[in-house]
Amino acid sequence: MLKSKTFLKKTRAGGVMKIVREHYLRDDIGCGAPGCAACGGAHEGPVLEPQPLDPASSLCPQPHYLLPDTNVLLHQIDVLEDPAIRNVIVLQTVLQEVRNRSAPVYKRIRDLTSNQEKHFYTFTNEHHRETYIEQKQGENANDRNDRAIRVAAKWYNEHLKKMSAENELQVILITNDRKNKEKAIEEGIPAFTCEEYVKSLTANPELIDRLACLSEEGNEIESGKIIFSEHLPLSKLQQGIKSGTYLQGTFRASRENYLEATVWVHGDAEENKEIILQGLKNLNRAIHEDIVAVELLPKNQWVAPSSVVLQDEGQNEDDVEKEEETERILKTAVNEKMLKPTGRVVGIIKRNWRPYCGMLSKSDIKESRRHLFTPAEKRIPRIRIETRQASALEGRRIIVAIDGWPRNSRYPNGHFVKNLGEVGDKETETEVLLLEHDVPHQPFSQAVLSFLPKMPWSITEKDMKNREDLRHLCVCSVDPPGCTDIDDALHCRELENGNLEVGVHIADVSHFIRPGNALDQESARRGQPVYLVKKITQPRIDMVPELLSSNLCSLRCNVDRLAFSCIWEMNHNAEILKTRFTKSAINSKASLTYAEAQMRIDSATMNDDITISLRGLNKLAKILKKRRIEKGALTLSSPEVRFHMDSETHDPIDLQTKELRETNSMVEEFMLLANISVAKKIHEEFSEHALLRKHPAPPPSNYEILVKAAKSKNLEVKTDTAKALADSLDQADSATFPYLNTLLRILATRCMMQAVYFCSGMDNDFHHYGLASPIYTHFTSPIRRYADIIVHRLLAVAIGADCTYPELTDKHKLADLCKNLNFRHKMAQYAQRASVAFHTQLFFKSKGIVSEEAYILFVKKNAIVVLIPKYGLEGTVFFEEKDKPKPRLIYDDEIPSLKIENTVFHIFDKVKVKIMLDSSNLQHQKIRMSLVEPQIPGISIPTNTSNMDISEPEKKKKKLEK
Template identity: 50%
Template sequence: MLRSKSFVKRTRKGNVVKVVKEHYLRDDIPCSSPICKSCTHTPVLSEEPKATSGFPAHYIIPDTNVFISQLDIMEHPAIKDVIVLQTVREEVRHLSLPVYNRLNAILADKTKRFYLFANEHQRDTFIEKLKDETPNDRNDRAIRVAAKWYKDHLKANGSGREIDILLLTDDRGNREKATATGIRNSGVPGYVESIKDVPELLDMVSAPKAASEEKTVYEEHLTPAQIKNGIKKGTLIQSSFNVSQHNVHEATVVGEVEGEMKTIYILGRQNFNRCIQGDIVAVELLPKSQWKRSASVAIEDEDDEKLYGEEEAEDLKDDPMTDEEAEPTGKVVGIIRKKWRPYCGFIVKNTAPSQGESKGPTNVIFRAIDRRIPPIKIRTSQASTLLGNRIVVAIDSWPVNSGIPLGHFVKVLGSSGDRETETEVLLLEHDVPYQEFSKRVLEDLPVEGDQWVVLDKHVKDEDRRDFRDLNVCSIDPPGCTDIDDALHVRTLPNGNYEIGVHIADVTYFVKYGMPMDTEAAARGTSVYLVDKRIDMLPSLLGTNLCSLRSNVDRLAFSCIWEMNEDAEIVDVKFTKSIIRSKFSFTYEEAQTRIDDERMQDDVTKGIRVLNKFAKILRQRRMDAGALTLSSPEVRFRLENDSQDPVDVEMKGLKETNALVEEFMLLANISVAKTIYAKFPSSAMLRRHAPPPTNNFDQLRKTLAEKGFTLETDSSKALADSLDRAVLPDDPYFNNLVRIMTTRCMMQAQYFCSGTEAESDFLHYGLASPIYTHFTSPIRRYADIIVHRLLQACIESDLAYGHELTDMTKMKELCDNLNFRNRMAQQASRSSVELFTGIYFRNKTEVEEGRVLRVLKNGIIVLVPKYGVESIVYTTSKGSTSSPFVYDDDDKSLTAGDIKLKTFDSVKVQISVEGDELGMRQTMKMKLVEPFVEGVSVSDKKRAIEEVEDDCQPKKSKQ
C-alpha cells in the first residue's frame, strides 16, 4: 500500500518547490514470535518468555523514555524478549546519539532477544497525526496502537498459547490510556520490583528528582537561547570545564579576556553550579574585585559534612593584591553539553547501614576514583555487600535543590586492590574500548592468516616499487612488536643521498567501510599500559602482517627524499612499496653500532649517515623555534609470573631516539603539505595552538627570582629562554624548568583543514606551519586516513568517495580521535600510577625531590627517580595551625629560618596509604629534610634507617 503526502516549501534562493513524500505500508512485516502461525520469519523472540511476580509470561514494549532514562536496566542480562518499536528507536536517535548507539548494540546482541518492529511501515500499526496533536502525543499513541496490535495478533494467531504484551512506561497519562484500551502496563520501578530473582535491578532504577520543597542550593542555569545570545555578544565564554587535580574546589576554563586567550578560574562548588569535569559550559566573568588573588590550596576530597553545597573554597577570601596580579575568575551559568558517563568508585563506608540494620533500600554516598567528580547520592539495598568493591554508578540528575548529583548503581567490577579489577577500572574511567574484537571484525582479516605472504602480483598489479634489495632497518624500543616504520639511506650517482622512510601499509588490509575499519575508527588509537597493550587493530595485523619485522617481505608506503650534504631536500616522492628489513634494532643496539668504530658494514655506515643528517635537521628545527620539552617518564621491570613491579627506572634517551624522531617529523611535514595541496578543505592535519599568555605567569615570576627571563612572545623566544635557564651547580634544574613549561602548554589536536584559517595550522611546539600524522598507522587511526588521502594524491586514477571529501564527517572524526588520544594518554599515566602504588605497597623509601609548586597548605614535590609527584602537606587534616607561614609576595612557605620555594630540593619519605578498606590507595609524601617540628617525619634519622633496613633484604635477595 502506497501513501503519498505533498507540500510546498520555499528554498533558500526564494524558489517555491513541491515536495512529494511516499510512504509504503505493508502487511507482511513479521511479529517475530515463534508462537505465531501466520508470520513467515526466523523468530527473534522466545517461545517461553519470562513471567514475573504479578506479570504472566510476556513480551515487553518500552516507550522512548525507558531507553533514555533507564538504559542500564534494559542492558541488564535479566531483561530479554523486548519489542523495540521503530517509533521509539527514531525518537531515541533524535534525543540522544550515545543512547541510540547503545540501543543498536543491544539489538545486535542475539542473546538479548530484542526485536526491532517497523510499526511505522506496518499497515495496521501506522497512524496519522491528528489535528492539534503534538508529535510527542502522536508517538505515544503509536506505541499504544502497536502494543494493542501485538496483543490481538498473538491472541488470534498463537494457537491457544498465552503470551501477554506489557507496555513499559513511567508516564502516568500513557499508562492510564493504555489501561483504558486493555493493554497491560507498568512503570519501571514496579516492573523491576516484580523480578524477584534479580534484586540488584532495583538499585539500577534511575534516581527520582529532588522534592520541589527542598531548599535551593544552586542558581538556575540560563536557557539555551540566553546562552547562545551571550556567547554571540561576547558576554559569556564557552569552554571545556577542567577541575584541578590538587583542589576539587578549583577549576579552569580557557577563553578570551580583554582581547587575549587566558586561563579563567572557577572557585568553589557554588560557582561550579552543578557542572562536572569535562562538561562544555557557559561561563560569565566575575567583577575584577572578585578575581583570584592568591595561591591555591590543596583539597583532595570533600568532607562528608560539606556534601550539600554549603562549603566555600578558601581561595575566595580577598587578599591585598594589585589587579595586575589577579587571575581572571568566573562562574558557570549554564551547561552547553553534559559529558556525564558511568563512573567507577566505591561506597563511603560511614554512609552505609551497619551489619544487621534494615536491608531495605537506603541512601548512600558514592565516591568516584577520579577525585574531580563530586560525590553522588544513590539508593541501594545492597550497601553492606557492595562495601569493599569497585562499582559503577551513573548520574541521573542534579537539581538546584540537591547539593550533590543523584544517581543509580550500574554494576560491580570486583574487589578493591585486585590488579585486574583496578586495570579494568582505569580503562572504564578513560572510556577505553577494551573488548575482544568481534567475529565480524576478525572476518575481515586475510583468509590465509599468518601464512599470508607478499606475492609478485603486489608489484605488478599495484604499481609498487621493490625496495627489497636496500639496507632497510627499523629502530624501536626493546620488546616492540608493532613496528610501524623503517629507514634506509644510499648514496646517489650525483653525490646526493636518497633517504627513505617506510611506513607499514595498513590500508592494504583495512579498507574504508569494512567492520574492521569502523572498529579502528571508534577505538582511534592503541593504548599502552604498563603490563599490556590494548590494540587498535587485531594482532594478526598489528604484530605480524603489517609489522615491518626483519627478514620478511612487507608492504609499505614510502616517503623518499633526495638530499644534499647539508640535509637540504632536493626532491621528495611518495610510493607504495615492498621492503625487506635487514635488521630490527633496539635504540641501544643502534647506538652501539654508531659508537663502535670497528663496525664498518654498510648498514652501520648508513645509520651513521642518518644520525648526521638527523642532527642537522634537529638543529634547523631548533633554530626555527621548535621546543624541547620534558616529562618524567619511568619504566617498570615486571616479575615474569606475577607481573608485579620489582624495579623502576627513569627512561633514558639516546641519539638514536632523536634519529628516528627527526625523520618521522620530516615525513609527517612532507605528507601534510602534499595532502593539503590536493584536499584544501578536508585534509586531516594536526595543530598545536600557542598557550594562553597567563599560563606562564607563575613560572615567569619564579624564574625571575633565579635571574632568568622567560620570553613567551613566540616559540622561538620561549625555546631560547629555556636554553638559557641553566644553573651550573644544579644539573637537573633545566630539565625541571622544561617539565614545568610542558604543563603550561595546550594539547595538540587533529583538525579538518577546511575548518581553520591557514594561519592557525601552526604546530607551536614543532615550529612547523603545517603538520600531520602519517608514520604510525598500526596504532593511530589518523594515520590511516592520511594514508588514504596521500594515496589519492599520488594515484590519479584512484576512485575515492565522500570519506575523503566530506568536511563535516572529517571534523566529527577528528573530534573523536582527539578524545580517544587524550583518554589513551591519561589511561597510560593511570597505569603507571597503579603500578607505582603496587611497587610502594608495604614499602617506605626516602628520596630527593624537587618542589614544583607552593600552595597555601603544602608543596607539590616531584621525585625524579620514580617520576612520581604528590602533595606534602604543611597542615595536618582538620587542623588550621601550621609551623609554616605562607608569604603571598614571595610565593613561599616559611618556618623559622627554613623557607620552601619552587625549584628547591627536599627529601621526602614516600609510601602508599589508603583508608581502612583500601578503597583509595594514595601516594603519600612526608617531609624529611629540611626538618620542621610538627610537619616532618618525627624522627628523621630513624625514618631513614628504617627505609634502609626495609631495602636491605630485597637487595641481597636480588
C-alpha cells in the same frame, strides 16, 4: 501497499516545487514470536523465546513479553541491560526517537538487539500494514508516537491470541508517562511503570538498585533546606546568551580544589575566554564537562585562582556551614593583577554525564539504604545512591550513573549500575582506568574482523600495481625492545653521483583498511592504541586487529611487506636535493632495538651494509637536529619511568627513569622530516582538505611560573619567541646545580599548549611551535594513529597511486574526525599515565617506606609539589593537617616561596622526602610524602600527605609531542 503524501514547497528563487513522499506498508513483517502461525515464521535475527517465564512477575504471573516506550529505553537502559531482563519488543518508532535523542543509548540498544541470549526483537511497526498510523490534525509528534506505541501493543496482544486458543501470552507496555499508561489501560492494554514492574520481580531484588530516579523533586533529601539557586529554563538562557547577559561555555572542575572550577567560553571572543567559579553556590550543581550558561559577577567580586589544595572530605551529612567556612579560606587578599573574570552558573545547557567508576562509602546508620558513592575521577562530586547491597559492595569497584541533582542536596542522586570487581585487583583496576578514560577496549566484532585479508597472505601482482619494488634495499627498523607493531623502517645508501639516498618506509595500513567499511569505522572510533603497563591479558588496546598490527602491517625482518616510502636525495650536509613518494614493497633486513643499533654504530669491528646504513643515518640526523634547534625547535624534558615486572605475578619489582640513546634521536629526526615533507605535499595538492597537526604558541601568561622560577635562581628566561626560549634554556646552566637545566625544561613543558589535528581549510594558523616548523602532519605511524591513515590516503591521491577515496574533500567531515582524534589522543595519554600511577603504587606497596632526594617543582599556599628524579615521580607534601594546630605559613606568589617558621622553600630547592603508600582511603590510594630534610624546628610535619598525581593528567607532565 503504498501511501504517499504530496505537498508544495516554495523555493528561495520564488518558484513552487512539488514534493512527493512515499511510505511503503507490508503485511509480511513477523512478530518475532517463535512458532507463530499467523506470521508464517517471517522474521530475521534474534527472536523472542517461546516460553518467557523468567523473570516471574507478581503483577503478571503468566508468560509475557515487554514493550517499553521511548523514555524507558532512554532512562532505564541499565535495567534493560541486566541479564534478568529478556524478551523485549523494541518498536521502530521507539528506536528512531532514541536515535535522534541519544547516540550512546541507541548504540547500547543496538548491542542488545544483536545479542542472541537477550532475545530483544526489533519490530518495524512503521511499515506494518496494521500498526502504522497517520498523524492526526492538531496532534503533536510526541502524542502521535505514544499512540503508535499503544496501537502496536494492542495489535500484539490480539495477534498472539491467534497462536492457539489456550495461549495466555501477553505483551506488557512499560511506560513512565502517567497519561500514556492511563490511556493504555482504558484500551485494554496491560501497562505498568518501570518501577512497578521491576519491584514485582521478587526473584531479582537487586534490579531495584538499577532503577534511575527521574524526579528530582520527589527524590530530595528529607527536611533539607535549599542550598542552590534554581537553574533558568533553556529559553531564558538562549535569550540571555544572544543578548550577552550570559556566556556559554564548558565547565571544567578543578582536581586540586573541589570548590573551584573554570568555564571555557565558546566562540571567537578572546575577552573573558576563561571564567573562574568559586564556592558551592556559584558552581550551582554543574558537573565536569557540562555545557553551562554563566553570569559574570561585578568586578569588585572577581577573585584570583586559588593556590590552596582542598579535597572534599565527603561527610554523610550535608554540612553546608562547614563548606561556607572553607570557602572563606579561598578569598584571601591578592594582587589586583591576579584577579580574573569571575562568575556563577545560572543554568545547564547540556549535561555530559556518563557512568562513573568508583567505590561505595557505606553510611554509618546501620539500616540505611542511602549511601555515598566516591568516584575515581576527583573532578566528579560524590553521588548519593540507594542500594540494598551495601555490605556486598564494600571494598569493590562499582559503576554508578547520575539521575539528577535536587536543589536541597549537597550531592547529586544516582543509581547503581554494575559491580566491576575487588579493589586492588590488577584486571579490575585496569578496567576502571579504561572506562574512566572512555577507551574503547571491547574485542573487535565479527563485522570488523570480516574485512581482514584471508590467510595465508602474500603480495600479488595486483598489489604491485602503482607500487615500486624496493625489496633489494638494505632497509632495517629500530624500535624499543619487545615491539611487535613495527610501522617504520629506514635505509641510507650512497648514490653514484656521490650524494646519499635516504628512505623512510612506513607500513601501508591504508592498503588493508578501505574507507567506509566496519574495520575503517572502528579504527576511526578508536583513533589510536592505548599502551598499558604490562596488562595481564593484553599489553595494549589495539586500534586495528592484531593480524594487521603485529603481523601483516608490521615491518618485521626477512618478510615481504607493503609500504609507503618517502625518499630523499641529500648531500652530505643533510640538504634535501630531491624528494619523491611512492607506494612500495620492502623486505627489512633487520629488526633492531635502540641499544642494538647503537652498539653497531659504536663498534669498530662491524662494517656490514646494515651498520654502514645506520652510521650514515646517524651522521645526517645529528646535522638535521642541530639545524632544527638553530631555527628555534624546543628540546624539553619530561620524566618517564620504566617498570621491571615479576614474570609470574606481574607485579613491579623495580622502577627507573628511561634511558635515551643517540639512536632514539636518529629515528626521531627522520620521522619528523618525513612528516614535514608529506605535510608540504598534501597541502600543495589539497589546500582546503589536508589533515595537518599544529602546536599553538602558548599565551605569555603561561610562562609566568617559568620566568619567576628562573629569576629565583638569578637566571633570565626569554619567552618572546620559541627561538628565544630555546636559547634561554640552553644558556640556563649552573656549575653547582647540574640538574637545574632539566628542571627548567620540565617546567617549560608544563607551559606548553596541546598539539592538535586540524583541517587546513578550517584554520589559518599551521605553525608547529615546538618543532619550529611552518607545517607539519602525522604520516609515520599508521598502525598507531588513524590520522596517519587519512594522510596516507591523501598522499596516495596526490601521487596518483590511488583514487578510490570518495570523502577526502569534505572538510566538515574531516574537521569532525580531527575533533574525535584529538579527544582520543588526550584520553589515551591520561589512561597510560593512570596505568603508570597504579603500578607505581604497587611498587611502593611492596617497597615499604623509602627516603629519596627531591626537587620542588611548585610552591602552593599550604604545600610544596616535588619531583623525585630517581623514579620520575611527582607528589605533594602538605604542611597543614586536619584537626591539628596550623603552622604559621607565609606564601609569596612573586618569588614564589613558602615560609614556615624560619625555613623558606623556593622552586627548585633540593629537599629529602619520605615516600610510602597510603591505603587508608581505598578509593583514592596515594603515594604519601613527608619532609625529612630540611628539618623545621618545633614543627611536626604531618604524614597524611599527597596524591601521587601521575594518575592526574593536568598535574602530570604534558610531554611535547613530536
